[in-house]
Amino acid sequence: MAAVTLTNVVKRFGVLEVVHGANIDIADGEFVVFVGPSGCGKSTLLRMVAGLEDISGGEIAIGGKLVNDVEPADRGIAMVFQSYALYPHMTVEQNLSFGLRMNGNPKADTERRVSRAAEILRIDELMQRRPKQLSGGQRQRVAIGRAIVREPQVFLFDEPLSNLDAELRVQMRVEISRLHKELGTTMIYVTHDQTEAMTLADRIVVLKAGNVEQIGAPLDLYDDPVNRFVAGFIGSPKMNFLGAKVVETSNSAATIELVNHGGARLRKPLCESLPTVGAEVVLGVRPEHFCEKGEGDCDIAIKADVAEHLGSVSYVYANAGPEELIIEREASRQRASGDHFTVSIKAERCLLFDKAGARIR
Amino acid sequence: MSSLSRSRLGRGILLHLFLTPLALIWLFPLWMMVVFSTMPDNGIFSPGIELLPHDGFLDNFNNLQRDTNFVGAIGISVCVAVTYTVLSVLLTSMAGWALARYEFHGKGIVVAIILGTITLPYAVVLIPQFIMVARDFQLANTWIALIVPPLFNSLGVLFMRQAFSMMPAELFDAARVEGVKEWRIFLFVALPLARSMLAALAIILFLASWNNYLWPLLINSQPGAMTAPVALGTLIGLTKVSWGGIMAGAVMLTLPMLVVFVLLQRHFIAGIAAGAVK
Numbered sequence: 236m237a238a239v240t241l242t243n244v245v246k247r248f249g250v251l252e253v254v255h256g257a258n259i260d261i262a263d264g265e266f267v268v269f270v271g272p273s274g275c276g277k278s279t280l281l282r283m284v285a286g287l288e289d290i291s292g293g294e295i296a297i298g299g300k301l302v303n304d305v306e307p308a309d310r311g312i313a314m315v316f317q318s319y320a321l322y323p324h325m326t327v328e329q330n331l332s333f334g335l336r337m338n339g340n341p342k343a344d345t346e347r348r349v350s351r352a353a354e355i356l357r358i359d360e361l362m363q364r365r366p367k368q369l370s371g372g373q374r375q376r377v378a379i380g381r382a383i384v385r386e387p388q389v390f391l392f393d394e395p396l397s398n399l400d401a402e403l404r405v406q407m408r409v410e411i412s413r414l415h416k417e418l419g420t421t422m423i424y425v426t427h428d429q430t431e432a433m434t435l436a437d438r439i440v441v442l443k444a445g446n447v448e449q450i451g452a453p454l455d456l457y458d459d460p461v462n463r464f465v466a467g468f469i470g471s472p473k474m475n476f477l478g479a480k481v482v483e484t485s486n487s488a489a490t491i492e493l494v495n496h497g498g499a500r501l502r503k504p505l506c507e508s509l510p511t512v513g514a515e516v517v518l519g520v521r522p523e524h525f526c527e528k529g530e531g532d533c534d535i536a537i538k539a540d541v542a543e544h545l546g547s548v549s550y551v552y553a554n555a556g557p558e559e560l561i562i563e564r565e566a567s568r569q570r571a572s573g574d575h576f577t578v579s580i581k582a583e584r585c586l587l588f589d590k591a592g593a594r595i596r
Numbered sequence: 597m598s599s600l601s602r603s604r605l606g607r608g609i610l611l612h613l614f615l616t617p618l619a620l621i622w623l624f625p626l627w628m629m630v631v632f633s634t635m636p637d638n639g640i641f642s643p644g645i646e647l648l649p650h651d652g653f654l655d656n657f658n659n660l661q662r663d664t665n666f667v668g669a670i671g672i673s674v675c676v677a678v679t680y681t682v683l684s685v686l687l688t689s690m691a692g693w694a695l696a697r698y699e700f701h702g703k704g705i706v707v708a709i710i711l712g713t714i715t716l717p718y719a720v721v722l723i724p725q726f727i728m729v730a731r732d733f734q735l736a737n738t739w740i741a742l743i744v745p746p747l748f749n750s751l752g753v754l755f756m757r758q759a760f761s762m763m764p765a766e767l768f769d770a771a772r773v774e775g776v777k778e779w780r781i782f783l784f785v786a787l788p789l790a791r792s793m794l795a796a797l798a799i800i801l802f803l804a805s806w807n808n809y810l811w812p813l814l815i816n817s818q819p820g821a822m823t824a825p826v827a828l829g830t831l832i833g834l835t836k837v838s839w840g841g842i843m844a845g846a847v848m849l850t851l852p853m854l855v856v857f858v859l860l861q862r863h864f865i866a867g868i869a870a871g872a873v874k
Binding site: 285286287306307308309312313314316317318320322323324333334335337338381385 | 764766767769770771772773774775776777780784785788789
């Protein structure tokens, strides 16, 4: 087990800089998830930790040892790839033991490690099969097994569940979580799926366009995002953003007017600097934080365009001017497409952002 | 019978009507080679065309063996072709691997030069190559001269480069993370995955060496050390040509290739198709 430290890590491909000075401290035994949209640099960052990409600037340390110029095999890491990367001409057993055999590991120790991995992942019966004879979930287990036999200090997962169907993804998510508890090893996991990030991580690193936007525990990011990007990225369905204008500030609060909802007003208490009167701001409300008419501090009238009924809850999609709103409703308060109804916003459950996307607290 | 089945049957018949004459045209010279190999020299040029084999193959072969030690020449050809194929497959696949999987300065120039050599006619290369091997290195009439100069096959390099480029990079990254050395990744991961392409390449290279006439004729024409095609060529004299013997030799030269092709055709077809479809 080992801590991983990234200090001002920069990656350039030619003149194009794709990671701009990432600073991340990962504690020993921690499960950290890098999350962000496609092209944000999360896989590049992981590959730099693995040593599969050279770093253009900064330092990476694993277990306190600088590894900038250390070969991947000598970093004490094991990696699970998105495509599983199983050797198709080898059996499961050969796949698991390949690295150890090639490095001259004693046969008895190799057999012990392979058996242990097979036992942990419950793949004992698949040992003589080839990858093409396995299902997607079984292949992913073998890929994880190949990482386990290395007995690494740090596990690296590069979108390992992306190729699985929804049901299997949930199942494997639980298995990876169980594996982390069982092994207690440091794990770094890359995904673009915020649900995976929320359910697996001890801490989440949110990335956007090569920048670390925020690092924190899943619920901290959900409750207290530093900017509009993080607020929109964490949470499913995503947060609603309503255009607004500051009409009055007084006594550590700002009164805002929702520009696309008939001038509805909301008084939002703030603890830091107040925005100027007349400033354009954005109000963020999560779909699950709308309440019934009159229960909140500001009512807005809605016409449902589409309603999705999922059983326990329904999601109502509504367009209000240029804004598309998603509203979660309890099953007992379902609405059909075309329904007109009113929802309410509680000032303490919504977030305020300035025009540039920074949080106004 | 449904209209769909009838339409498929009709298309099948049309296709066979078109392809059968083409197949016959292609097979006819081969069949005539077999027929001529069983006829005496004077019979081959008789006014009527014979379409069925006679019983003179052994006579023709005995004459061929007496004049050229053809069995010995075939032995030399087999040794040269096998050695050439093994070495060339190894060399071209290593070069293809390097060009497909490593980034280095001047890589584009190297690929351009290799591509450029394909456009050069063999006749342009032949004389300088002969002067270099025979005069500068003093290697005329040696096995090295027969095998080494044609070893680097630019088409083979590009063929293997393409094969390795199509393999997912994550496979090799996974091996690298596991600490597998580069040459072992090449040997134990890349080569087994490219076996269809390797089989196709091996057939092409073996065929090229087996049929090679001009270079062995120039560089190694001493009696008793000739390859089979060169030995066969000696039967064409100024005053007399032993066509029966030549045809018997041609049959003997064709048979091993047929066997090799039949044995490896599954891999060969897969290898060719692998290059066509991503």
